[in-house]
Amino acid sequence: MHFILFDDNTRFDLLPFTHTRPVADIRCGILTMRERWEKVLKLDTTTLTEAYLQSAFPLHTGSDAVYINASLFATEPLAEAITRLQTGEKLIHENMLIAARLDATANDFETFTGKVSELTAKAFAGEVHRLQHIWDIFSYNEKAIADDFLLLTKGRTSASIPDYATVIGKERVFVEEGAVINAGVIINAASGYVYLSKDSEILEGALLRGSIALGEHAVIKMGAKIYGATTLGPGCKVGGEINNVVFFANSNKGHDGYLGNAVIGEWCNLGADTNCSNLKNNYDQIRIWDEHRNKSVHTGLQFCGLLMGDHSKSGINTMFNTGTVVGVSANIYGAGFPEKFVPSFSWGSSESMHTYQFERAVETAQRMMARRKKELTEADIEVLRHVYVKTEEQRSLFNKA
Numbered sequence: 022m023h024f025i026l027f028d029d030n031t032r033f034d035l036l037p038f039t040h041t042r043p044v045a046d047i048r049c050g051i052l053t054m055r056e057r058w059e060k061v062l063k064l065d066t067t068t069l070t071e072a073y074l075q076s077a078f079p080l081h082t083g084s085d086a087v088y089i090n091a092s093l094f095a096t097e098p099l100a101e102a103i104t105r106l107q108t109g110e111k112l113i114h115e116n117m118l119i120a121a122r123l124d125a126t127a128n129d130f131e132t133f134t135g136k137v138s139e140l141t142a143k144a145f146a147g148e149v150h151r152l153q154h155i156w157d158i159f160s161y162n163e164k165a166i167a168d169d170f171l172l173l174t175k176g177r178t179s180a181s182i183p184d185y186a187t188v189i190g191k192e193r194v195f196v197e198e199g200a201v202i203n204a205g206v207i208i209n210a211a212s213g214y215v216y217l218s219k220d221s222e223i224l225e226g227a228l229l230r231g232s233i234a235l236g237e238h239a240v241i242k243m244g245a246k247i248y249g250a251t252t253l254g255p256g257c258k259v260g261g262e263i264n265n266v267v268f269f270a271n272s273n274k275g276h277d278g279y280l281g282n283a284v285i286g287e288w289c290n291l292g293a294d295t296n297c298s299n300l301k302n303n304y305d306q307i308r309i310w311d312e313h314r315n316k317s318v319h320t321g322l323q324f325c326g327l328l329m330g331d332h333s334k335s336g337i338n339t340m341f342n343t344g345t346v347v348g349v350s351a352n353i354y355g356a357g358f359p360e361k362f363v364p365s366f367s368w369g370s371s372e373s374m375h376t377y378q379f380e381r382a383v384e385t386a387q388r389m390m391a392r393r394k395k396e397l398t399e400a401d402i403e404v405l406r407h408v409y410v411k412t413e414e415q416r417s418l419f420n421k422a
Contacts, residue, residue: 023083024062025126026055026091027069027133029118033313034154037330037348037365038269038286040408043070043078045091048254048269049158050165051173051216051234058095060172062104069133073407077400082126088133089120092151094165102145111140114149155328155346156309156320158267158284163213163250166232170195170214193231197221200235213249221253242275254287256393264299265324269331271393283326288389292337292354299326301343309344310362320344330365332386332405349408350382365412376416379409 026045033039038047045055045068052060059066067081068074069088089103102112103120111121121140127133152158173195180196182188186203190210196202199219205226208215213231217223221235224243232249235241239253242260251263254270261274264281268274272285276293283297300323301307307325311318329347336354347353348365355370368377383402390396397405 022085022087023081024058024064024066025069025080025086025088026058026066027088028071029090029092031092031151031153032071034311035152035158036155036312037328037346038155038158038284040349040365041074041286041331041404043068043074043091044152045070046078047152047158048252048267049094049152049161050252051169051218051236052165054091054094054152057169057172058089058091058100061095061097061100069127069130072129074404077398077404080126080128082128084125086123086126087120088123088127088137090118090151092153093119094150094152094161094168096148096168098147099145099149102143102147106143109140111137111142112145113142114145117149117151119145119149154320155284156282156322156325159250159265159282160322162252162265162267163232166216166234166250166252167214169234170216170232173216190231218255236270266326271390271395281326282322282324283328285327285329286331286333286349288332288386289329290334290389292335292339294337295335295339295341297327297341297345298343299324307344310346312346312348312362312364332382332389333363334385348412350377350386350405352377352382352385364416366409376413379406382409 028044032044046053068078069080070078106122108122108124112119121137123136127136180198183202187207193210194215196217197219200217201222203225206223208229210231215231216234218235218237220237221239223241226244227241229247234252236255238256240258245260246262248264250265252267254268256271257268259274261277262279266280266283268285269287271287272289274291278295280297281299307320307322308317325344327341327345330349333347333351340358342358342361345361347363351363351367353359357371359371366377367374369375387397
């Protein structure tokens with residue numbers, strides 16, 4: 022039996038983050054959706070996703086394949102129900118497909134959908150939580166951190182916390198071996214969990230109020246003010262004031278400036294004093310641009326800030342309006358607010374936006390990644406090329422209209 026996490030139609034509602042990854046590799050909480058399933062199932066998974074992503078996120082084929090909806094938050098009751106499925110059965114919850122067990126791997130969505138339609142349905146009556154909208158990533162982060170904290174710390178003992186750090190609610194703080202807490206740090210975990218992965222570091226004078234999660238090698242800069250529910254994925258470096266933000270991995274906000282109710286993808290950089298509005302002046306609910314449907318949609322939220330795809334950057338003193346969506350590999354600078362939707366591979370300011378040439382964007386990405394001793398693979402480059410071509414086609418249609 023091997024396990025495959027599949028994308029359903031929620032992948033269209035999670036753009037721009039699903040431009041460059043399957044739903045399974047979205048981070049919400051301490052873990053990604055995949056990491057959580059693998060912890061609960063105690064085994065590795067592969068992925069059924071869009072064809073252009075499949076080479077970067079391979080699908081391992083074979084017999085006796087169990088497919089699991091990647092948008093679902095893994096729980097032990099769900100995992101138990103899934104592993105009880107027999108070949109030829111599927112697990113559903115209110116007409117949503119949770120999982121399916123096939124006698125052999127389906128290599129594409131069309132084949133998979135056809136095979137699933139022939140399976141015997143079994144209902145799951147328990148509680149189910151899933152990512153359905155892009156803003157769910159930060160909205161669900163508090164619960165996800167709490168659930169992940171309990172999952173990861175079960176049967177484990179935290180490393181010691183140095184006496185020179187002020188900590189409230191020590192029972193809600195877990196420090197992995199190798200994590201560093203420097204002098205003058207204040208951690209308030211009275212109302213939320215704080216998890217520090219190995220080799221993460223909190224520099225002098227930082228103020229933290231849970232729930233907060235730091236991935237491996239993540240760094241909180243000196244004097245930073247970090248409110249829950251905030252996740253700093255592996256390799257992220259942040260400073261200034263942050264409130265309810267999810268950073269996926271290897272992204273930087275190293276200087277002063279406010280960021281709240283936001284999601285930042287991988288390999289992003291917010292220049293010094295970048296500030297992001299997360300509340301409208303009239304306190305009205307916020308609308309954001311839905312790239313798939315090509316229209317503005319209601320979030321139902323009063324607080325919603327910046328949603329930035331992988332490899333995008335902002336220059337110093339950049340201002341982002343409430344509910345701004347930035348695509349992949351955009352480079353934004355200058356005075357004034359840019360549009361509330363900045364397409365992928367855009368270069369410019371509020372006054373003028375141009376296409377960010379593909380080769381230059383790739384060169385920038387490679388330079389940034391080399392600083393962390395990482396590099397783009399050929400598969401990664403082809404994923405970015407697909408996004409670039411698709412974006413140019415959309416621009417062309419827009420200009421003709």
